[in-house]
Amino acid sequence: MTDRHSGYIVALAADVREDDAEEGVLNAIRMIRGVASVTPVIAEPGAGMITAMRRDREWSDALFKLIKDPPGGES
Numbered sequence: 001m002t003d004r005h006s007g008y009i010v011a012l013a014a015d016v017r018e019d020d021a022e023e024g025v026l027n028a029i030r031m032i033r034g035v036a037s038v039t040p041v042i043a044e045p046g047a048g049m050i051t052a053m054r055r056d057r058e059w060s061d062a063l064f065k066l067i068k069d070p071p072g073g074e075s
Helices: 023-028 048-068
Strands: none
Touching: none
């Protein structure tokens, strides 16, 4: 038997001001099959999971860049 997913957390690359948030993005997410609701998460300093997701993405990007273009590497 497999586990069932009840939802997903999507982290934005950077915080977006509420009045700058595009309604189109929220509507696009709502159009994904099976999405019951979309609720923005208010940014808070040190907000656990989203901060960790962004940090992990930055580390991943930096490691890939280092692998692709090592310092003093081949020209």
